Amino acid sequence: MHLDLNTIWFILVGVLFTGYAMLDGFDLGIGALHLFTNKDEERRVMLNSIGPVWDGNEVWLVTGGGALFAAFPNVYATVFSGFYLAFYLLLAALIFRAVAIEFRSKQPMRWWRQMWDVSFSVGSILSSLLIGVALGNIAWGVPVDANGEFAGTFLGLLKPYPLLVGVTTVALFMMHGAIYGVMKTEGGLHDKLRVWATRCIIFFVICAVTLTMAALLFVPHMAARVRENPWLFSVALANMLAIANIPREFHHGNDGRAFLSSCATIVTLMALFALNIFPNMIYSLPNPENSLTIYNAASSPKTLGIMLVIAGIGIPVVLAYTVSIYWIFRGKVKLDRMSY
Amino acid sequence: MDVLTLSRIQFGATISFHYIYPPLSIGLGAMLVIMEGLWLKTGNPVYHQVARFWTRVFALTFAIGVATGIVMEFEFGTNWATYSRFVGDVFGSALAAEGIFAFFLESGFLAVLLFGWDKVGRKTHFFSTCMVAFGAHFSAVWIIVANSWMQTPAGYHIVGEGMHARAEITDFWQLVFNPSSMDRLFHTLCGAWCAGAFLVVSVSAWYLLRQKHQEFARASLKVGLTVALVASLLQAVTGHKSAQDVARNQPAKLAAFEGLYNTTSNAPLVLAGWVDEKNEKVVGIAAPGMLSFLAHNDFHMPVTGLKEFKPEDRPPVTASFLFFHGMVGIGFTLIAIASLGFLYFRKGTLPERRWLLWLLVFSVLGPQFANQLGWFAAEVGRQPWLVYGVMRTPEGLSAVVKANVVLTSLIMFTFIYFLLFAVFIYLLNDKIQHGPDDADLIPSGKLARPAKN
Numbered sequence: 111m112h113l114d115l116n117t118i119w120f121i122l123v124g125v126l127f128t129g130y131a132m133l134d135g136f137d138l139g140i141g142a143l144h145l146f147t148n149k150d151e152e153r154r155v156m157l158n159s160i161g162p163v164w165d166g167n168e169v170w171l172v173t174g175g176g177a178l179f180a181a182f183p184n185v186y187a188t189v190f191s192g193f194y195l196a197f198y199l200l201l202a203a204l205i206f207r208a209v210a211i212e213f214r215s216k217q218p219m220r221w222w223r224q225m226w227d228v229s230f231s232v233g234s235i236l237s238s239l240l241i242g243v244a245l246g247n248i249a250w251g252v253p254v255d256a257n258g259e260f261a262g263t264f265l266g267l268l269k270p271y272p273l274l275v276g277v278t279t280v281a282l283f284m285m286h287g288a289i290y291g292v293m294k295t296e297g298g299l300h301d302k303l304r305v306w307a308t309r310c311i312i313f314f315v316i317c318a319v320t321l322t323m324a325a326l327l328f329v330p331h332m333a334a335r336v337r338e339n340p341w342l343f344s345v346a347l348a349n350m351l352a353i354a355n356i357p358r359e360f361h362h363g364n365d366g367r368a369f370l371s372s373c374a375t376i377v378t379l380m381a382l383f384a385l386n387i388f389p390n391m392i393y394s395l396p397n398p399e400n401s402l403t404i405y406n407a408a409s410s411p412k413t414l415g416i417m418l419v420i421a422g423i424g425i426p427v428v429l430a431y432t433v434s435i436y437w438i439f440r441g442k443v444k445l446d447r448m449s450y
Numbered sequence: 451m452d453v454l455t456l457s458r459i460q461f462g463a464t465i466s467f468h469y470i471y472p473p474l475s476i477g478l479g480a481m482l483v484i485m486e487g488l489w490l491k492t493g494n495p496v497y498h499q500v501a502r503f504w505t506r507v508f509a510l511t512f513a514i515g516v517a518t519g520i521v522m523e524f525e526f527g528t529n530w531a532t533y534s535r536f537v538g539d540v541f542g543s544a545l546a547a548e549g550i551f552a553f554f555l556e557s558g559f560l561a562v563l564l565f566g567w568d569k570v571g572r573k574t575h576f577f578s579t580c581m582v583a584f585g586a587h588f589s590a591v592w593i594i595v596a597n598s599w600m601q602t603p604a605g606y607h608i609v610g611e612g613m614h615a616r617a618e619i620t621d622f623w624q625l626v627f628n629p630s631s632m633d634r635l636f637h638t639l640c641g642a643w644c645a646g647a648f649l650v651v652s653v654s655a656w657y658l659l660r661q662k663h664q665e666f667a668r669a670s671l672k673v674g675l676t677v678a679l680v681a682s683l684l685q686a687v688t689g690h691k692s693a694q695d696v697a698r699n700q701p702a703k704l705a706a707f708e709g710l711y712n713t714t715s716n717a718p719l720v721l722a723g724w725v726d727e728k729n730e731k732v733v734g735i736a737a738p739g740m741l742s743f744l745a746h747n748d749f750h751m752p753v754t755g756l757k758e759f760k761p762e763d764r765p766p767v768t769a770s771f772l773f774f775h776g777m778v779g780i781g782f783t784l785i786a787i788a789s790l791g792f793l794y795f796r797k798g799t800l801p802e803r804r805w806l807l808w809l810l811v812f813s814v815l816g817p818q819f820a821n822q823l824g825w826f827a828a829e830v831g832r833q834p835w836l837v838y839g840v841m842r843t844p845e846g847l848s849a850v851v852k853a854n855v856v857l858t859s860l861i862m863f864t865f866i867y868f869l870l871f872a873v874f875i876y877l878l879n880d881k882i883q884h885g886p887d888d889a890d891l892i893p894s895g896k897l898a899r900p901a902k903n
Contacts, residue, residue, distance in 0.1 A: 118575055152507075161560075162561035162565045163561060165557040166558045166560075167558060168516070168520075168557075169549065169553045169557050172519075172523060172549050172553055173546065175523050175545035176545040179526065179541075179545055179546065180542030181546075183534055183538020185534045186538065187531035187534040187538070187848075189536075190524060190526075190527025190531065191528055191529070191531035193861070194848075195855060198859040198863070199530055202863075203516070205517040205866060206866075206871075208517040209513055209514060209517055210513075212509065212777070213513075213873060216499070216877050216880070254480050259531075260858065381722060392851070397561050409538060409539040409542065410609070410619065412619050412620075413540075413618065415542055416543060416545055416619065417546060418659070420858055424547075424551055424554075428554045431555075431558050432513060432554070432558060435558050435561050435562065437567055438561075438562060438566060439566075447889070448564065448565050448567055450566075
C-alpha cells in the first residue's frame with residue numbers, strides 16, 4: 111500500500127467517522143436507553159451525563175461530511191443524492207434529538223417532558239439505525255452507473271444485510287452508551303445501568319456474530335478480500351479480542367477499561383470495514399468497473415495537500431481541547447441549577 | 451412543480467430558517483464577551499447576572515442553529531450533487547476548514563460556557579466565552595468565503611470538458627481573499643452584531659416598560675445600545691463597500707438592485723418606488739447622482755444598466771429591487787432608532803419615553819428582516835448563475851433526484867421547522883417572562899473566588 115495523498119485522505123476521513131462513532135456513539139446509546147427508566151430525575155442524570163459533550167461529538171460527523179465533500183466530492187455527491195430520503199430521515203432524527211436535549215427540562219409539565227423524552231430516544235435509535243444501514247449498503251455495494259451516479263432506489267437500500275448492520279450499530283451504541291452511563295452515574299441508576307449494560311453486551315455479541323457469518327456467507331467480495339490478504343485476520347482477531355474483553359473487564363468492575371475495550375471494538379470494526387472496501391469508496395454492484403475509488407472520485411492533489419495542512423494545524427488543537435473539556439467534566443454527574 | 455423550483459424553494463426555506471439563529475449566536479456571543487468582561491473588570495454583580503441570563507438565551511439559539519445547520523451541509527450533496535462535483539475541489543475545503551477550525555472550537559468551549567460556571571475559575575470561564583464567540587465569528591469567515599467564491603470566483607481554473615469539467619484550486623489565498631469576501635464578511639458580521647444587540651435592547655426595554663428587573667435592564671441596555679449604535683453605523687459603511695464590490699464585479703446585480711435599465715452617468719439612487727418591468731423603468735423618488743457615487747465614489751461616473759446584458763443573463767429585477775431596498779431602508783431606520791435610544795439613555799430620560807421604549811421593543815425584528823432581505827438580494831441578484839459567470843443554477847441539480855422526492859422532504863422539513871420555531875418562541879418568551887435569576891447576583895463555586903492578578 112503506497113501512502114499517497116489520496117490514501118492519507120481515505121484514512122483521515124475514516125478517522126473522522128471513527129471518532130464520530132466512538133464519541134457520538136455513546137451519547138446515541140444513552141438516548142436509546144433513555145426511556146428504560148421512567149423516573150424524571152434519572153432521566154435528567156442520563157441527559158446530563160452527555161450534556162456538556164454531545165454537541166462537540168456531533169461536530170465529528172459535520173467535519174467528516176465536510177472532509178468527504180472536500181477530498182472526495184464525487185463520493186459525497188453520489189452518496190448524498192443517492193441516499194436522499196434516508197439522509198433526510200437521518201437529519202430529522204438528529205434535529206429532534208438535538209433540540210430534545212436542549213428543550214426537555216425547560217418546562218416542568220409532564221406531557222412536555224414525555225414528548226421530548228420520546229423525541230430524544232426515537233431520534234437516537236433512528237440515527238444509529240440509519241447510519242448503520244448507510245454503512246451496510248456501502249459494504250454490500252450499491253448500483254452506480256457509468257457516470258458515477260447512484261442507479262438504485264430508496265427501497266433497494268433496505269436489503270437484509272444493510273438492515274442487519276443497522277441493528278448491530280444500534281446494539282453497539284447501546285452497549286457503548288450503557289458502559290459510559292455506568293461510569294458517569296451512582297446509586298440506583300448506576301445499578302440499573304449495570305444490568306442494562308450486561309444485556310446490551312449480550313445483544314451486541316449476538317448481532318456481531320450473526321453479522322460476521324452473514325458477511326462471510328453472503329458478501330462474496332468481502333470474503334475474497336480476506337482470502338487474498340490473510341493478514342486481515344489479525345485485524346479481525348484484534349476485533350474479537352476487544353469484544354471479548356468488554357464483558358471480562360466489566361464483570362471485574364473495571365468500567366473504564368470496559369469502555370476502552372468498547373472504543374477499541376469500534377475502531378477495529380471501522381478498520382475492518384475500511385480495509386475491506388479500500389481502494390474503493392463506493393463499491394459498485396453489479397458493475398464493479400463503475401466503482402468510485404480514492405483516485406477517480408478525489409479532488410486535485412493540490413487541494414488534498416492544502417487540506418492536509420489545514421488538518422495538520424486543526425486536528426492537534428481540536429484533540430487538545432477536547433481532552434481538556436472531558437477532563438473538566440470528569441467524574442459522576444451531579445444535578446445543579448445549570449443542568450438540563 | 452419541477453425539481454429545479456422545488457429544490458430552490460427547499461434550499462431557500464432551509465437556509466432562511468437556519469439564518470434566524472447564527473446571527474443571534476454571533477451577536478450574542480460578542481455581547482457575552484463584553485458583559486462578562488465588564489463583570490471581571492468592575493466586579494459589579496449585576497453584570498454577572500446579565501451574563502448568566504443572556505448565556506441561557508444564547509444556548510437556546512445555539513441549539514437550533516446547530517441542528518438546522520447540519521441540514522445545509524447535507525443539502526449541497528442531496529439536491530445539488532452536480533454543483534458539488536463541480537466545485538468540491540474549491541468550495542469543499544472552505545466547508546471542511548469551517549468544521550475543523552470553527553465548529554469544534556465553538557461546541558467544545560460551549561460546554562464550559564454553559565455548564566462550567568461553578569467548575570472553573572473566572573479566567574478560564576472568560577477564556578471559554580471568548581473562544582465560543584471567536585468560533586462563531588470564525589465559522590462566519592469560512593461560510594462567507596465559500597459563498598463569496600460563488601459570487602466572485604477566484605483562485606481556480608476549469609479542468610476537463612463537458613460533463614467531467616470541474617473547478618480546481620490554483621491559489622488557496624486567492625480563494626479566501628476573493629474580490630468580495632472580506633467586505634461581505636464585515637457586512638454580514640455587522641448584521642449579526644445588530645441581531646444580537648437589538649435582541650438585548652428589546653428585552654431590556656420591555657422590562658423598563660413593565661418596571662421589572664430595572665437594574666438588570668439598565669446594565670443590559672448600556673451594552674446593547676452601544677453595540678447596536680456602533681454596529682448599525684458600521685453596517686452603513688460596510689454596505690457602501692459591498693455595493694462598490696457589486697458594481698465592480700457583478701454589474702448586472704447592481705443594475706437589478708436599482709432597476710436601472712439604461713447605462714446612465716450621474717445615475718440616481720431610488721429612495722422609494724417600484725420597478726415597471728414592462729416599460730423598463732423605475733417609478734418613484736430618486737436622488738440624482740447618488741447611485742454613481744455609491745458605486746464609484748463619483749457623482750458623474752456612468753453605472754452599467756441591465757440592457758447591456760442579454761435577457762437570459764439578467765437577475766429577476768423586481769425581486770432584487772425590493773429585497774435590496776427593503777434591507778437598506780431597515781438599515782437606516784435601525785441607525786435612527788439606535789441613535790435615539792442611545793441619546794436618551796445617556797441623558798437618563800429613556801425610562802420616561804414610553805413611545806421610544808415601545809419602538810425599542812419592536813426593533814428586534816429590524817435586523818432579522820434586514821438580514822433575511824440582504825441575503826435574498828445577494829442570492830437572487832446572483833441569478834441566473836449558481837457560480838457567477840461559470841455555472842447556471844439549473845446545471846447544478848442532482849441528476850438522480852426526482853420532483854416527488856424533493857416535495858416529500860420539503861413538506862417534512864416545513865412541518866419540522868414550523869414546530870421548531872413555535873417551540874423556540876415559546877421558550878424564549880418563557881425565559882423573558884421569567885427574567886433574570888436573583889441567585890445569579892451571587893457568583894458561586896470557583897467563580898466566587900476573585901481572579902488572581
